[in-house]
Amino acid sequence: MAQISKDTKIGELLNIFPDSAPILMEIGMHCLGCPASQMETLEEAAMVHGIDSDLLVEKINAAMNAAAQ
Numbered sequence: 001m002a003q004i005s006k007d008t009k010i011g012e013l014l015n016i017f018p019d020s021a022p023i024l025m026e027i028g029m030h031c032l033g034c035p036a037s038q039m040e041t042l043e044e045a046a047m048v049h050g051i052d053s054d055l056l057v058e059k060i061n062a063a064m065n066a067a068a069q
Contacts, residue, residue: 011038
């Protein structure tokens with residue numbers, strides 16, 4: 001499975017790995033269905049929500065890797 005990065009758009013991430021939705025919701029990204037959020041990068045969304053984007057990407061990639069096994 002491909003790794004995601006800070007430049008991955010939320011809409012793209014949700015298409016690639018729908019199980020990332022609970023991770024995003026857990027940190028306060030409750031507007032996953034909003035049209036604007038679909039075009040927002042993980043880095044942009046993390047900045048808006050006061051989250052470290054590197055840690056967010058690391059957590060999502062770890063979850064993706066675990067799900068692939």
